[in-house]
Amino acid sequence: MYNTLSRSKEHFKPLNSPHIGMYVCGPTVYGDAHLGHARPAVTFDLVFRYLAHLGFKVRYVRNITDVGHLENDADEGEDKIARKARLEKLEPMEVVHHYTVRYHRNMDQLNVLRPSIEPHASGHVIEQIEMISTLLRKGYAYEVNGSVYFDVERYNGKHHYGVLSGRKVEDLVSNTRELAGQSEKRSSLDFALWKKAEPSHIMRWPSPWSDGFPGWHMECSAMGCKYLGDQFDIHGGGMDLLFPHHEAEIAQSTIANGKAPVRYWMHNNMITINGQKMGKSLGNAMSLDDIFTGTHPLLEKAYSPMTIRFFILMAHYRSTLDFSNEALQAAEKGLRKLLAAADTLKQLTPSEDAVIQGIENILQDCYTAMDDDFNSPMVIANLFEAVRIINSAKDGSLRLNAQELKLMQQLFEDFVSGILGIIPEGAAGDDKLVDGLMQTIIELRQEARQRKDYATSDKIRDNLASLNIEIKDGREGTSWQVK
């Protein structure tokens, strides 16, 4: 896997095989989940599923950020969640819970597995305070007016602040602007460990220094350490978190625990929309619900959660991914083709005189692709090779022997639904009543066709089409599929 620390691909060796500890930065629950949340969630879901598939026992920790953080506009230190709460006249925890529930629903729709532990920052203030105390005791932090800051220059004496992001402290210092309200810090590079709360601040906790709230990077360090230990295998998140968030995590954990916290850092790339960065200011930010319902003005239609998942997996996680109607529709059709083949596969029967089709190689290539830094697009390319074989087997131009048919079933079970997490949507095909009705309808249409009563057969087909049911006449009979 590619390790951001070394900027190269490394062979992955777990610290305590078969156990693996993985921490991923989760959402701040003050608004609906958008595309920027879907990408890391799906990316690390893939990692989680694959490592588990290989037989590792993975403890996957993904946090919920629900404590004081600053709004990026001119709110002068007002807590994001507190601000929203005041506006909507709700308790902060009510807001947090509301958006947490909605986040979970969206993730379920995307078929993202729940992490092993999903700790809330607000539930770990004590751990964070303890860690800050340790940093103070060791002399790498200082208190000013009830706030505590991390001393980056002192840290940089013995360690390298910037190992992850490839930055040098000297460069950072010379490039930093002086901002108002930062006078408490000794250096502009220092970051807050604890912030004293302003009187208007609703979310606050008592601490040895002031009533306030933990600084931005504390929660990940404290909770990662609590559940995964001083040092763990994988830490993931978006590339935008690389600096300063992850850099600060490394610094504070290294001092507090005496060793670098993480062995492999993984960062997923960002999403663009029509080639442009997604952002509120650009008016192209899309929530997942916008996409699933098709209500966003930039969308020509709704795209299902599984389409979005498939689309994300069609690109490698370290590449930027561009959203456009054209690209999404391509993904939608590709997904339909893949799922239709999965369905067809169930009906195939083995034949004795089959020529070997090389299914074993396809399966092997899928493992090779996943082993090479989780290359899901390569897996998908291989799966479409399998799709071609399945469809050819269906119309009789190819045959599969029992052994290869079994391998094919294994391929789809393991890679399509198990590892990629691609499963059929809606109630198609798994309902006995619907199946029976459809069978009857198809038979009636077949009889009409035999009588050359095409008016009737076409009417049946058209009426079903208006219900989004597609009729497919093949050599071996007629099948149907929900579009």
Next chain:
RNA sequence: GGUCUCGUGGCCGAGUGGCUAGGCAGCGGUCUGCAAAACCGUGUACAGCGGUUCGACUCCGCUCGAGACCUCCA
């Protein structure tokens, strides 16, 4: 301005020092009552300019272009 990433055929998107990625769209064909689906065939793609090399889309340099971060926040 600094650090870093990237620039692949109509669109999305893999990959490699010489050998087919894949999906979608297009074109031709097979099948079909027709259509759809499926299958078969089909594209002088690798930003530009130099250099290294027997050979570069793949390595090096420069130019142009795009993006991320450099500040509080995720």
